Amino acid sequence: MRRILCLAPFLVPTAALAEAFQRPIPQPQTAEAELAYLTASLIFLAALIAVQWLVSRR
Numbered sequence: 001m002r003r004i005l006c007l008a009p010f011l012v013p014t015a016a017l018a019e020a021f022q023r024p025i026p027q028p029q030t031a032e033a034e035l036a037y038l039t040a041s042l043i044f045l046a047a048l049i050a051v052q053w054l055v056s057r058r
Helices: 002-011 031-056
Strands: none
Touching: none
16 A cells, blocks of 8 residues: 555646646747748739730630
8 A cells, every 4th residue: 555655646647737828929920921922922913914814815
């Protein structure tokens, strides 16, 4: 019985001792991200114009 009581603290689930979940705080958008978005938007616009030009030639 004494051995079981000595081992009891090691048998306690560690999840019960975990701290509460803390939600991450969103970071503001950086200038590099805005530049990447602008570049992607311009490339997408160029692709749309190219498709319109190809379709209108038919």
